[in-house]
Amino acid sequence: MSRLIVVALAAALWACPAWPQAKPAATPASGVVAPSVSAASPNALEAWRGLERLDGAMALSELNDLAGRWVAEGFDQPDLVLQRLDELQKGLSAAPSLAWMRVVERTRGVVAARAGREAIAQEAAGRLSQMADRDSVAAADAAMVRALLDDQLWRTDSATGHALEADADYARACVGKAQRSGACDHRGWWQVIRMLALRADRQGNRLEATRLQQRANELASSAGDDELLAWGLSSQAVLSYRLNEGERSRREMAQAERHAKKDTSGRSQVRVLLNNAVLASVRNDRAGSKPALLEAVRLSRAIGSERLEALVLALLSDEYLQGGQPREALAVVERALPVMRRFNDRRSLPLMLHNGGLARLRLGQLAQGKADLESALQLWEQAKARARIEAALNESADVLASVGDVKAALDNFHRAMKLHEQIDKDTRDAVLGQLKERFRTEAGQRDLELAERENSLKTARLENQSLMQRVWMLASVMLVIAGGVLVVQMRRTRQANMQLRRSEALLKVQSERDPLTGLANRRHFREALAARQEDDRQGFRGGLILLDVDHFKRINDEHGHAVGDAVLVEVAQRLSSCVRAGDVACRWGGEEFLVHTPSRSGEAVEALALRVLGEIGNRPFKLKDGREIAVTMSMAYAAFPLPPHALTLPWEQAVNLVDMGLYAAKAMGRDRAVGVSGTNAHSSDALTRAADDFEHARQDGRLTVKVTARSAIQPNPSPA
Numbered sequence: 035m036s037r038l039i040v041v042a043l044a045a046a047l048w049a050c051p052a053w054p055q056a057k058p059a060a061t062p063a064s065g066v067v068a069p070s071v072s073a074a075s076p077n078a079l080e081a082w083r084g085l086e087r088l089d090g091a092m093a094l095s096e097l098n099d100l101a102g103r104w105v106a107e108g109f110d111q112p113d114l115v116l117q118r119l120d121e122l123q124k125g126l127s128a129a130p131s132l133a134w135m136r137v138v139e140r141t142r143g144v145v146a147a148r149a150g151r152e153a154i155a156q157e158a159a160g161r162l163s164q165m166a167d168r169d170s171v172a173a174a175d176a177a178m179v180r181a182l183l184d185d186q187l188w189r190t191d192s193a194t195g196h197a198l199e200a201d202a203d204y205a206r207a208c209v210g211k212a213q214r215s216g217a218c219d220h221r222g223w224w225q226v227i228r229m230l231a232l233r234a235d236r237q238g239n240r241l242e243a244t245r246l247q248q249r250a251n252e253l254a255s256s257a258g259d260d261e262l263l264a265w266g267l268s269s270q271a272v273l274s275y276r277l278n279e280g281e282r283s284r285r286e287m288a289q290a291e292r293h294a295k296k297d298t299s300g301r302s303q304v305r306v307l308l309n310n311a312v313l314a315s316v317r318n319d320r321a322g323s324k325p326a327l328l329e330a331v332r333l334s335r336a337i338g339s340e341r342l343e344a345l346v347l348a349l350l351s352d353e354y355l356q357g358g359q360p361r362e363a364l365a366v367v368e369r370a371l372p373v374m375r376r377f378n379d380r381r382s383l384p385l386m387l388h389n390g391g392l393a394r395l396r397l398g399q400l401a402q403g404k405a406d407l408e409s410a411l412q413l414w415e416q417a418k419a420r421a422r423i424e425a426a427l428n429e430s431a432d433v434l435a436s437v438g439d440v441k442a443a444l445d446n447f448h449r450a451m452k453l454h455e456q457i458d459k460d461t462r463d464a465v466l467g468q469l470k471e472r473f474r475t476e477a478g479q480r481d482l483e484l485a486e487r488e489n490s491l492k493t494a495r496l497e498n499q500s501l502m503q504r505v506w507m508l509a510s511v512m513l514v515i516a517g518g519v520l521v522v523q524m525r526r527t528r529q530a531n532m533q534l535r536r537s538e539a540l541l542k543v544q545s546e547r548d549p550l551t552g553l554a555n556r557r558h559f560r561e562a563l564a565a566r567q568e569d570d571r572q573g574f575r576g577g578l579i580l581l582d583v584d585h586f587k588r589i590n591d592e593h594g595h596a597v598g599d600a601v602l603v604e605v606a607q608r609l610s611s612c613v614r615a616g617d618v619a620c621r622w623g624g625e626e627f628l629v630h631t632p633s634r635s636g637e638a639v640e641a642l643a644l645r646v647l648g649e650i651g652n653r654p655f656k657l658k659d660g661r662e663i664a665v666t667m668s669m670a671y672a673a674f675p676l677p678p679h680a681l682t683l684p685w686e687q688a689v690n691l692v693d694m695g696l697y698a699a700k701a702m703g704r705d706r707a708v709g710v711s712g713t714n715a716h717s718s719d720a721l722t723r724a725a726d727d728f729e730h731a732r733q734d735g736r737l738t739v740k741v742t743a744r745s746a747i748q749p750n751p752s753p754a
Contacts, residue, residue, distance in 0.1 A: 220254070261301060616632050647744050668704045711739070
C-alpha cells in the first residue's frame with residue numbers, strides 16, 4: 035500500500051464523526067445495531083422537546099446522548115437531520131433553556147460541518163459564540179464546530195488554530211463544576227484532541243501524536259465510552275508500531291477489539307478493522323490487510339453507512355492497485371466517488387481521483403487516466419497540499435513509465451523535483467524566520483549572549499596560539515632580547531588562560547542552569563541521573579518527585595506572562611527551601627519541576643513530596659501590585675527500588691513511571707500527590723508494562739498507589 039494512500043486515507047478515517055450512539059436498540063440478525071432513535075422519528079422529536087427545560091446533570095446527560103445519536107445519523111443523512119432540527123425548534127412549547135439551545139446549535143453545527151455545509155455550520159458557530167458570555171462551554175463548542183468545518187474543507191492551518199482554541203476552552207470550562215453538572219459533552223473535546231494528534235502525526239512528530247492520542251483515550255475511558263475508546267486505541271496501536279513498539283501495539287489493538295465488541299452500533303468494529311488494515315500495510319502484510327478491508331465493507335453495508343463504506347473502498351482501491359488488479363480498483367473507485375462528491379469530502383475526493391487515474395493508466399485508458407490525475411492535482415493545489423502533490427507526481431510518473439508514456443512520466447518527475455526544491459526552500463525560509471523571531475525575544479537574547487561568549491572563547495584560544503608562535507619566533511631571532519620579552523609574553527599568556535578558564539567555568543554553570551528560576555536545567559539533570567546510575571549497575575535507586583503547576587495557562591491568560599514567570603520563580607524558591615543537601619531539583623520543562631533525592635525510603639520521599647505540596651499550595655503567591663493568587667501543584671513520587679521485590683528501572687523509565695502518576699493526579703482533580711509505593715510485578719519488564727498502562731495497573735493491583743489531596747495534609751505549626 036503506497037505511503038500516500040496509507041497516510042491520507044488514515045487521516046480521512048480519523049476525521050469521521052466522534053459521536054457514538056449512546057443507547058442502541060436491540061441487535062438485529064446481522065449482528066450490528068442500527069441507530070436506536072432515528073432523527074426522522076416523531077418520538078425522537080418529542081423526546082428532545084421534552085428536555086427543553088432542563089433540571090440537573092441527569093437531564094443534561096440524556097440530552098447530550100440524544101444529540102450524539104442525531105450526529106451519528108447525520109453522518110450519512112445530514113439534510114434529513116438538519117431539517118428535523120429546524121422542525122424541532124419550530125415545535126417548542128415554551129422558551130428553552132440556554133443549555134438546551136447550546137446543544138441544539140452544537141448538533142446543527144457538527145452535522146453541517148461534517149457534510150461541508152459551510153453557511154449552516156458558520157451560522158451555528160456564530161450563535162454558539164453569542165452564548166459564550168452566559169455559558170462557558172459554548173465558546174469551546176463554537177471553536178470545535180469551526181475546526182471540524184475547516185478540517186472537512188481541508189483548510190488545515192485554520193482547522194488547527196480552531197482546534198487549539200477549542201482544547202484550551204474545554205480545559206477551562208469542563209474541569210470541575212461544569213464537568214460534574216453534566217454541561218460538558220466529552221465527544222466534542224475528544225474530537226479536537228484527536229485532530230491535534232493527527233496534525234502532529236502528519237508533521238512526523240509521532241511522540242507528540244501518541245501523547246495527544248493517550249489524552250483522548252483517557253477522556254473516553256473516564257466517560258465510559260467504548261466506541262471512542264476502541265477507535266482511539268486502534269489508532270494508538272498504529273502509532274506505537276511506527277515507534278517500533280510492536281508488543282505495545284499488539285496489546286493496544288487487542289484492547290481496542292475488546293471495547294469494539296461492547297459497542298453494538300457496528301461503527302467501532304469498522305474503524306478497528308480499518309486501523310488493522312493500515313497496521314498490516316505498515317508491516318507490509320498484504321495477506322492481513324485485504325481481508326480486514328473486505329470485512330469492513332460488509333459491516334459498513336450492514337449498518338447502512340454508505341459514507342463509511344466509501345472510506346473503506348478508498349483503502350480497498352489502493353489494495354487492489356498494489357496487488358496488480360487495476361480493474362477491481364477502478365470498480366471500487368467508481369462506487370465511492372459519487373458518495374464523496376455528494377458529501378463534499380474534499381479530503382478523500384482527490385485521493386480517489388488519483389487512484390482511479392492510476393487504474394485507468396494500467397488498463398490502457400491513457401487520456402481519461404491523465405485527466406483524473408490532473409483533476410486530483412488541481413484539488414490538492416486548491417488545498418495547498420504540496421507534500422501530497424509531490425508524492426502523487428512521483429507515483430504517477432512510475433505508472434506512466436511502466437505503460438510506456440516516457441514523455442509524460444519525465445514531465446511528472448520534473449514537476450515533482452521542482453516542487454520538492456520549492457518545499458525545501460520554503461522550509462528553510464520558515465526555519466530562518468522562526469530563528470530570527472526567536473532571537474528577538476528575551477530568551478533568544480540570552481541564547482545569543484551565550485553564543486557570543488562561546489565565540490569569544492574560541493577567539494581567545496586562537497589568539498593564544500598566535501601569541502605562542504610569536505614568542506618562539508622572537509626567541510629564535512634575538513635570543514638575548516627574547517629573555518625579557520618571553521617573560522612578559524608568558525605572563526600575558528598565563529593571564530589570558532586564567533581568564534579563559536574563568537569564562538569556561540561561567541559558561542558551563544550557565545549552560546547547566548535554567549535562566550529564569552536558577553534551578554538545574556533538564557540537560558544537567560539528565561546528565562546527573564545518568565552518572566549516578568552508572569555508579570549503580572543494578573538500576574536507578576533513590577526517590578523521584580515530578581510536579582506540575584495547576585492551570586498555569588490560566589495564570590498566564592488572566593495575569594500576563596510576567597506574573598507567570600514570577601510564579602515559576604517563587605515555586606522554584608519554595609521548592610529549594612524544602613529539598614536537602616544531596617537532593618537535585620530542576621525545571622523539567624515549562625511549568626514542570628523534577629526532584630531527585632538519594633533517599634531510598636518510601637516514607638522519607640513521601641514526607642518530602644507532601645512538604646513540597648503544602649509549602650507551595652498553603653500560602654498564596656503575592657504579586658508586585660499587592661494582589662495575591664492561589665497556586666497549587668499536582669505531583670507524583672516514587673522511591674526505588676520498589677517493594678516488595680526491590681524492583682529497579684533505568685532512570686528514564688523511572689521518570690516515565692512518575693510521569694504517568696502525574697497524569698493520574700491531574701485526572702483525579704489536581705492539587706494532590708500520587709505516590710507509587712509498591713508493585714506486585716516480579717520483573718522490571720512487568721513493571722515497565724504496568725507503568726505504560728498506569729490507570730489499569732492501579733485498578734487491578736499491579737501498582738500500589740497512595741493518593742493524598744493537599745487539603746488532607748496537616749499543616750506544620752508556625753514558628754514562635
